[in-house]
Amino acid sequence: MDLRERRSDEASPQSHPSPFRVEPLTDFSRAEARREMDAALAEVASQLGRTYWPIISGKSVPTATTFPSVDPSLKSRIVGVCGRANVEQANEAVAVAKAAFPAWRDTEAASRAEYLFRAAEAMRRRRFELAAWQVYECGKPRREADADMAESIDYCEFYGREMLRLAQPRRRDVPGEANVYFYEPRGVTVVIAPWNFPMAILCGMTVAALVTGNTVVMKPAEQSSVVGAKLMEVFQQAGLPPGVVAYLPGVGEEIGPALVEHPDVATIAFTGSRAVGLAIARGAAEVRAGQQHIKRAIAELGGKNAIVVDDDADMDEAVHGVVASAFGYSGQKCSACSRVIVPESLHDAFVARLVEAIRSLKIAPADDPGCSIGPVIDGEAQRRILAVIEKGKSEGRLVFVGEVGSFQDEGYYVPPHLFDDVAPSASIAQEEIFGPVLAVLKARDLDHALEIANGTAYALTGGFFSRSPQNIARVEREFRVGNLYINRKITGAFADRQPFGGFKMSGIGSKAGGPDYLLQFVLSSTITENTLRRGFAPDVEATESS
Secondary structure (H helix, E strand, C coil), X not given: CCCCCXXXXXXXXXXXXXXXXXXXXXXXXXHHHHHHHHHHHHHHHCCCCEEECCEECCEECCCCCEEEEECCCXXXXXXXXXXXXXXXXXXXXXXXXXXXXHHHHCCCHHHHHHHHHHHHHHHHHCHHHHHHHHHHHHCCCHHHHHHHHHHHHHHHHHHHHHHHHHCCCEECCXXXXXXXXXXXXXXXXXXXXXXXXXXXXXXXXXXXXXXXXXXXXXXXXXXXXXXXXXXXXXXXXXXXXXXXXXXXXXXXXXXXXXXXXXXCEEEEEEECCHHHHHHHHHHHHCCXXXXXXXCEEEEECCCCEEEEECCCCCHHHHHHHHHHHHHHHXXXXXXXXXXXXXXXCCHHHHHHHHXXXXXCCCECCCCCCCCCECCCCCHHHHHHHHHHHHHHCCCCEEEEECCCCCCCCCCCCCCCEEEECCCCCCHHHCCCCCXXXXXXXXXXXXXXXXXXXXXXXXXXXXXXXXXXXXXXXXXXXXXXXXXXXECCCCCCCCCCCCCXXXXXXCEECCCECCCCCHHHHEEEEEEEEECCCCCCCCCHHHHHHC
């Protein structure tokens, strides 16, 4: 039986690739790696200020207006100018994606996977350059930018292999009856991505939709639209057919609703704030005129992540893990630790060590090789975080504030802030901040610590430092989060090894980088054939030719 047989002349399918392995992070202790990164930063600096138009059906589409993308480390520096797509262009992108869908749907799964493997190779060749764009546009220190590139490569490699697995039909034949179960793509997918993992999340959601046979309209965050343009370059280098993916920079409030509500859009994949994610879920749920399907909304939202420290924990490991989790990329990760829960017996010693560890972090522009904490993404984020800090002063005791050097006013800097004596119900212990702000909460015992840890609307990541196998087993059962990390930092998940995603108000959908992530982008079908036929109809073409 040849049900759902695919074919394509545009790529040589790699049907049996090697087993998936995560892409190694760059070792910046090596002088060669530092030189390559320095050279990439210098080369990208020479390209700043260029204009990037939307790309629809493989062609640049000029727009009536543009918007600048600013370096948050040095706000006087324009990284690029991006075309500001309007609703008409959003509708055009959806129409082109709809027209391209049938041919892409019917392209062999192995060929679609091959495009992802080609994209991964293109990113490997351009790894330092693409990381440098993130340093300038998103204020990512070079190690964070490099890790983002490794994760992007991982998504291409992992999802390509996962598609090869899913493409094998499930057969349950019995005498006289043939049965096959298989997957079909949903249709046009809109990808709305954040700026904090500007390449990895945009790439991951997009290639998951593409490899499963969907066409994509790719809307990057305004703050990372140049990086989005660079990802589009990668897809073009991989040879993806025109119309299969569109690059649509623009203001979310202007074109987002048109994309979400369009009756020809089948799936919306979103990562970002809780408020926007819930609005997308509501918009996707409504069936509009001309719509013949129920839309699928996939949304990874936020977290109010806690690390619990046991009374027998290795203090040095715990302090290191908390600092790395709370202040990596200035706390601008949905997985970042913003609450640390410590037993009363350890509290004073732990906070004293924590203060000194935070004091050792270097605040600097993101391109500084020694940067531990760079800027926050933009002026709006800076003002919002500073307002949260001001409110926090009435909810807890501010025990440490970092110092920004002479470049304070050159970029959007917020130094690390540590609050102590914070009540579990305080806003800084309940609301996502998305900045370098950490609250310390005291717990009477492990019962109390788990009550505090589970006492928010979110369930994304959590951590536990302990030497007690009994307590570790209990926390594994009772700490309700999507990703729980024991005796290590709570950021830095790897595809396949640590599929990432949460529940409650932290999102809807399967874990990114997991074995069931691609299933969100497909529909399942079954074909049953009665094989007890009384003869066969003649092959008309064969009969006529003879």
